[in-house]
Amino acid sequence: xxxxxxxxxxxxxxxxxxxxxxxxxxxxxxxxxxxxxxxxxxxxxxxxxxxxxxxxxxxxxxxxxxxxxxxxxxxxxxxxxxxxxxxxxxxxxxxxxxxxxxxxxxxxxxxxxxxxxxxxxxxxxxxxxxxxxxxxxxxxxxxxxxxxxxxxxxxxxxxxxxxxxxxxxxxxxxxxxxxxxxxxxxxxxxxxxxxxxxxxxxxxxxxxxxxxxxxxxxxxxxxxxxxxxxxxxxxxxxxxxxxxxxxxxxxxxxxxxxxxxxxxxxxxxxxxxxxxxxxxxxxxxxxxxxxxxxxxxxxxxxxxxxxxxxxxxxxxxxxxxxxxxxxxxxxx
Amino acid sequence: xxxxxxxxxxxxxxxxxxxxxxxxxxxxxxxxxxxxxxxxxxxxxxxxxxxxxxxxxxxxxxxxxxxxxxxxxxxxxxxxxxxxxxxxxxxxxxxxxxxxxxxxxxxxxxxxxxxxxxxxxxxxxxxxxxxxxxxxxxxxxxxxxxxxxxxxxxxxxxxxxxxxxxxxxxxxxxxxxxxxxxxxxxxxxxxxxxxxxxxxxxxxxxxxxxxxxxxxxxxxxxxxxxxxxxxxxxxxxxxxxxxxxxxxxxxxxxxxxxxxxxxxxxxxxxxxxxxxxxxxxxxxxxxxxxxxxxxxxxxxxxxxxxxxxxxxxxxxxxxxxxxxxxxxxxxx
Numbered sequence: 001x002x003x004x005x006x007x008x009x010x011x012x013x014x015x016x017x018x019x020x021x022x023x024x025x026x027x028x029x030x031x032x033x034x035x036x037x038x039x040x041x042x043x044x045x046x047x048x049x050x051x052x053x054x055x056x057x058x059x060x061x062x063x064x065x066x067x068x069x070x071x072x073x074x075x076x077x078x079x080x081x082x083x084x085x086x087x088x089x090x091x092x093x094x095x096x097x098x099x100x101x102x103x104x105x106x107x108x109x110x111x112x113x114x115x116x117x118x119x120x121x122x123x124x125x126x127x128x129x130x131x132x133x134x135x136x137x138x139x140x141x142x143x144x145x146x147x148x149x150x151x152x153x154x155x156x157x158x159x160x161x162x163x164x165x166x167x168x169x170x171x172x173x174x175x176x177x178x179x180x181x182x183x184x185x186x187x188x189x190x191x192x193x194x195x196x197x198x199x200x201x202x203x204x205x206x207x208x209x210x211x212x213x214x215x216x217x218x219x220x221x222x223x224x225x226x227x228x229x230x231x232x233x234x235x236x237x238x239x240x241x242x243x244x245x246x247x248x249x250x251x252x253x254x255x256x257x258x259x260x261x262x263x264x265x266x267x268x269x270x271x272x273x274x275x276x277x278x279x280x281x282x283x284x285x286x287x288x289x290x291x292x293x294x295x296x297x298x299x300x301x302x303x304x305x306x307x308x309x310x311x312x313x314x315x316x317x318x319x320x321x322x323x324x325x326x327x328x329x330x331x332x
Numbered sequence: 333x334x335x336x337x338x339x340x341x342x343x344x345x346x347x348x349x350x351x352x353x354x355x356x357x358x359x360x361x362x363x364x365x366x367x368x369x370x371x372x373x374x375x376x377x378x379x380x381x382x383x384x385x386x387x388x389x390x391x392x393x394x395x396x397x398x399x400x401x402x403x404x405x406x407x408x409x410x411x412x413x414x415x416x417x418x419x420x421x422x423x424x425x426x427x428x429x430x431x432x433x434x435x436x437x438x439x440x441x442x443x444x445x446x447x448x449x450x451x452x453x454x455x456x457x458x459x460x461x462x463x464x465x466x467x468x469x470x471x472x473x474x475x476x477x478x479x480x481x482x483x484x485x486x487x488x489x490x491x492x493x494x495x496x497x498x499x500x501x502x503x504x505x506x507x508x509x510x511x512x513x514x515x516x517x518x519x520x521x522x523x524x525x526x527x528x529x530x531x532x533x534x535x536x537x538x539x540x541x542x543x544x545x546x547x548x549x550x551x552x553x554x555x556x557x558x559x560x561x562x563x564x565x566x567x568x569x570x571x572x573x574x575x576x577x578x579x580x581x582x583x584x585x586x587x588x589x590x591x592x593x594x595x596x597x598x599x600x601x602x603x604x605x606x607x608x609x610x611x612x613x614x615x616x617x618x619x620x621x622x623x624x625x626x627x628x629x630x631x632x633x634x635x636x637x638x639x640x641x642x643x644x645x646x647x648x649x650x651x652x653x654x655x656x657x658x659x660x661x662x663x664x
Contacts, residue, residue, distance in 0.1 A: 011550025011596075012655030014561075035562070037546060038383035038414035040480065044376070051370035052422035052475060056460045082370035090384035092473040094426070124475075127386045130662060136466040141424040143384060143456075143475035148372065214369060218343025231368070264343075323344030332460060 002101040005202040009095065018127065022105060026112040027077045027091075039123040041088060044147050047158040049084035051075055052143040058330040060103065060137055062179045064172075064191030065266075067140055068110030073195045073266055074217065075144040076118050080200040081213035081269055084146030084154045089115060090124040090241030092141040097132045107138065120144070129259060152208050161211055162278035164271045168190070168244045168292035169221050173263035173331050174252045188248050194267030199291045200269040206284040208226060209274035217332055218272055219323040220262040224270060225308045226322040236308045238298035238320065261310075262323045264331045272300065333392055334433040341427065341461030350459065354437060356446040359423075359454040363504050371455040373420060376479050381416035383407055384475040390662040392435065392469055394511045396504075396523030397598075399472055400442030405478035405527045405598055406549065406664060408450050412532040413545035415485045416478030421447060425474040428462045439470065452476070465501040484540050489566045493543055493632040494610035496603045498531060498623035499524070500576045505595035505663050506584045520580050526599030530625045538616040541606035549600055549664055551655040552594040556602060557640045558654040568640045570630035570652065593642075594655045596663045604632065631662040 007014040026034060031039045053171060055071040065073075072089065079086040091111065095104070115122050171192040177191045196215065203210060216224035221243075225236055245260045253260045267290060273281045285294035303309075308320040339346040356365060363371045387403040397405075404421065411418040423443065428479070503524040510521045528547065528575050535542055548556035553575075557568055577592045585592045599622060605613045610628060617626035635641075640652040 006661040007657050010655065010657070010661060012555055012657065014656065015550075016654070036414055037410040038381040038416060038476070038478065040414065041380045043378055044380065044589045046375055048373045048376065048477075049370040050373060050420065050422060050456050050477065052424045052456045052473070054424040054456045054460045054473060055427050056426060056462050056466075078369040080369055082372065084370060086383065090382060090475050092384045092386040092424075092475075094388060094471055122341065124382050124384045126473075128386045128471075128662075130388050130468065130471075132390075133465065134468040136462060139426055139460075139462075139471070141384070141386060141458075141473035143422050143424075143473075143474075144370070145380075145382065145477070218347075223344055233460060287510050322348070323342065324346065325339050325342070325344065329338040329342060330460075 004095050004097060004099040004129055006097050006129050009127055022108055023125055026108045029121045031123040031208050032122060041123065046147040046149050047151060048211045049079050049082045049146040049148055051078040052141065054139060054141040055332055056139050057176065057332050058136060059179050062175055062191055065193035065283040066107055066110050067138065068107035069114045070193050070266060070332060071140040072111050072114040073193050075142040076120060076195045076197060077215045079144045079146035081215050083151055083204060084148045086120045086144055086197055087116055088123045088144040088145045089120050090143045091122055092126045094128050094130060094135055094139040096135040096137055097129055099137055102298060114195060118197050144305045152204060152210060154211050156196050157211050157232055157272060157300045158274065159300055159302045160275040161272050162275055162296045163236060164282060164294055165271065165297050166269045166285060167293040168246045169265055169268060170245060170249045170253065170260035170263035172266040173328050174249045175181050176331050177256065177328055179250060181248065187252065189252060192265055192267035194270055194290050196267065196290060199285065199288050202284045202288055203271055203281055207273055207277035207281050209277045211272040213269050214269045216268060218264050220264055222261040223323045229306055229308065233304055233306060235301045235303035235305055236298055237301045238310050240310055240312045242295055242297045244293055244295055264328065266332065336427050336431040336433065336461055338429050338461050341459055342484065354440055354633050355457055358440045361453045363453060363455040368415045373455065377381060378479040378481050379483060379632050381411050381414045381478040381480055384473065384488060386471060386473040387664055388662050389508065389664050390468060390472050391511050394507055394523055397525035398439055398442050399470065400439035401446045402525050402598060402664060403472040403474045404443050404446040405525050407474040408527045408529060409547045410476035411476045412528050413547050415483055415516050416480045418450055418452045418476055418478040418529055420455045420477045421452050422475045423454055425459045426467055426471040428467040428469055429461055429473060431469055446527060450529050484536060484542060489543050489564055489604060489632045490606065491632055491634045492539065492607040493604050494607055494628045495568060495630040496605065496614060496626055497576065497629050498601045498617060499625040500578045501597055501600060502577060502585065502592035502595035503579045504598040506581045508663050509588065510584060511650055511658055519584065521584060524597055524599035526622050528599065528601055528622060531617060531620050534604055534616045534620055535613055539605055539609035539613050541609045543604040545601050545603045545655040548597050550596050552596055554593040554652045555655045561638055561640065567633045567635035567637050568630055569633045570642050572642055574627055574629045576625055576627055591650060596614060598664060604606060
């Protein structure tokens with residue numbers, strides 16, 4: 001079985017062979033194959049959206065995806081929820097000496113497949129190899145570049161705006177936690193990891209009154225809702241009985257003492273839209289397979305305390321704060 | 333002494349505090365401070381140059397620089413030698429649990445200072461924290477975006493074209509090796525780590541017949557020259573007695589049995605230019621402090637073997653191959 005050696009990251013003949021045999025064979029496109037120090041792309045007409053993310057998920061392979069798929073979805077989704085069409089992605093690999101070429105090829109294949117699905121080109125890359133014990137298999141950084149052709153997100157909330165979530169929450173985080181060696185047990189938990197470019201496009205086509213979109217990854221739904229309130233003077237009311245949570249996710253979280261509202265998602269988005277357009281947006285979302293379970297979970301309220309509140313099933317109102325502490329490390 | 337914890341990478345309150353107190357305070361600019369999922373930048377008029385690089389250098393601090401300075405210079409230089417003006421940089425941090433906030437702040441300060449010097453904005457970032465022993469202090473990925481306003485690099489060599497190197501070779505790699513714990517001894521070796529934006533700009537202003545530029549990093553001068561010959565039908569002749577190598581670098585390499593021609597540089601460039609413009613280019617380079625020791629080291633020859641040859645001081649001709657094997661791991 002061929003293993004990654006320090007030589008593969010040293011910039012010499014072995015590096016060149018790895019690039020040619022593996023990366024160029026899967027990521028093949030007209031821009032990358034020129035192998036220049038920097039890749040050149042034609043002028044882009046519009047505002048550019050740029051985002052970067054490093055992926056250190058553990059384990060590397062999990063039901064519903066792997067670090068390769070995740071590294072493309074995570075970055076694409078950050079572009080999409082900003083209202084951009086993803087165009088290009090760069091990929092930086094840090095690999096541990098002794099890593100097996102076979103899972104590496106699987107990861108690279110996942111990246112290529114997901115990028116193709118989302119119609120983005122992987123146009124630049126870099127590989128570093130560190131000594132055994134100085135990394136945990138493989139870490140991947142992806143940086144994405146997209147274009148905003150028609151910017152409509154106002155980032156301004158109005159009282160009565162509806163808060164939509166595109167489907168069940170906590171799936172990714174619960175799946176990853178269930179697969180950690182120490183907790184290994186059988187379950188039907190599956191990551192929701194998916195690229196949301198088609199969903200965001202449909203939403204933006206349906207309404208010119210989308211205030212903001214965001215993918216609730218690290219920190220989960222509750223933390224992301226708090227982030228959305230930053231720099232506003234509004235509050236949110238979320239209704240517990242409207243929250244879509246799969247039974248297996250709820251049960252798993254109960255066992256570990258986790259709150260699904262703080263558990264990461266990798267293929268879900270929150271959309272805040274005007275009251276009058278909310279049904280229209282919900283309808284187009286429900287037509288798309290990745291957001292077929294979309295529901296309205298709450299609304300923007302007149303309360304000026306600038307906080308997220310949860311109306312519980314029992315009718316009580318409690319504050320939903322940002323996550324603190326360790327949460328679930330290395331979930332993405 | 334404050335230490336990095338897993339909570340700093342979990343996307344909750346501690347992550348937000350780290351971003352606000354450290355990253356935003358040093359990287360402060362109008363784009364980054366909006367803290368969106370993706371950063372939005374105004375349309376760029378021209379061909380875009382995009383490059384990515386991960387930095388895993390060991391040790392993190394060395395004479396002449398640190399991983400922070402290196403992470404900005406490395407990416408800026410890849411843009412510059414492609415003929416682009418660097419505009420934006422993204423920064424992805426992978427930090428080991430228990431890393432001290434004090435060196436982290438030094439590294440972030442170095443990045444900010446170097447970016448300001450090179451007139452680039454750090455517009456997006458990401459921080460992940462991995463458990464103790466799953467990283468070696470800190471790894472940094474930077475992705476750079478530049479614009480090519482006036483593209484002149486032909487990538488086509490003509491017989492007689494001159495090969496210029498901007499100064500002494502092997503400084504960075506020799507410095508890093510000398511500082512590795514196992515080899516620690518006093519020396520005057522210093523990394524050449526520097527951003528080359530002003531040098532490349534001067535070169536491109538001086539001549540419309542620059543064929544290609546490249547920064548000879550991993551693999552050193554010899555490997556980079558071989559890469560430059562890819563997809564051409566020409567050869568190169570390099571003259572050993574013209575190669576600028578500092579005495580301390582030569583002595584240090586002699587002790588370790590290294591060839592300075594294969595040792596990394598981080599503030600040097602190779603420029604291949606038409607014979608008739610070579611004196612003019614050399615002159616503008618020598619006027620700039622970062623390339624004051626620029627010299628012509630060889631030329632493109634009529635030989636169709638597509639190889640790099642070295643004419644030794646004794647008059648023999650030998651082939652200079654690409655580097656193979658481990659070289660110097662984690663030099664950048």
